[in-house]
Amino acid sequence: MENSYKNQDRHSNGVEETAGDENTILIKRTLRSGQRLHYDGNVVVMGDVNPGAEIMASGNIIVMGQLRGVVHAGAGGNEKAIVMSFRLAPTQLRIANHITRPPDGDTQETDRPEIASIKNGVVTIELFNVSIDRQHR
């Protein structure tokens, strides 16, 4: 997996370019309250993840819509897993064995895609911006 780092500008945002030999599943609908997806690999949702819905994936989770439910990326313990959404407003966000929730009170929501990953041992949420992320690496 490490050799994929050679070509730096082809991958970004901490996403493993070759996400191991994991599978990826594409969900072409909105996950509603009470619906739960448990998948060994990456998950891409073309829709929203509503409050009360839950996604657990051993790999990365990408939501092409609003993420308002509970997500757990890197559920097997993979600290390099990321969660990305066009609108990241989860009830609770877990990566590997880290659990975070939004702070109490009013939280400002952005209309921009954001990405959550573990940086220096804490779950960090940043705007999804390819050029900025390249500078980080």
Added chain:
Amino acid sequence: MMSEVIVVTSGKGGVGKTTTTANLGTGLAAAGHKAVLVDADIGLRNLDVVLGLENRIVYDITNVTDKQIPYRKAIIKDKRYENLFLLPAAQTKDKTAVSPDQMKELCDDLRQEFEYVIIDCPAGIEQGFKNAIAGADRAIVVTTPEVSAVRDADRIIGLLEANELRDPKLIVNRLRYNMVKAGDMMSIDDILDILAVELLGVVPEDEMVVITTNRGETVVQDDKSRSGQAYRNIVRRMNGEQVPLMDLQEGGILKKLRKFMGMK
């Protein structure tokens, strides 16, 4: 320690079981009692949302009844009260995920630690209801002043009696005094005439309930609201105090105040 397991039930949906559970729990905690609220509405959990604790949930009741973890790991401490806890329901399972025997065992575990165990029962009379009442010592029946809700409450009281839960207490929720006065709504007397159970309290219709619920707060914490006062009175009655019913008449602040002082 004297502890009680109380189930809050109604039969009909939407009459305010969850709101009542949250307010009684908060009220009891504010009065210094150690309480745990158990959401038995598996698959349609709401109590966590009403209490504003949804984003703290990691484990739920099914993890406890399946013996994967001890209950202490699943209960969530309230934001405001140190002695109030929530055992959340599972959202991605259904009522069959728990059995009455498991609920009984859970209630007996919880009663070792908490003065009050309050169970939020799902609507209906099926498995979820049977689970919720399995471990309870007594029941609080919630109804609204509508014929359908009262009919369902009557059915529930019958079912509770069949399950050895006698003498349930009644809470009439969302009463509109002006409508009762105009003869457009069932009065407390009409309701008691049919149900013939002891009245624990009357909660007036109050938009503060909606406002506080949307904020993840409970109206019982609001000193000014009438419904909050009603819930505080109910809590005092639960602790054996004699508290007269509040004046439900709307308007006339002076009169209300005088009455209120007289009550104290």
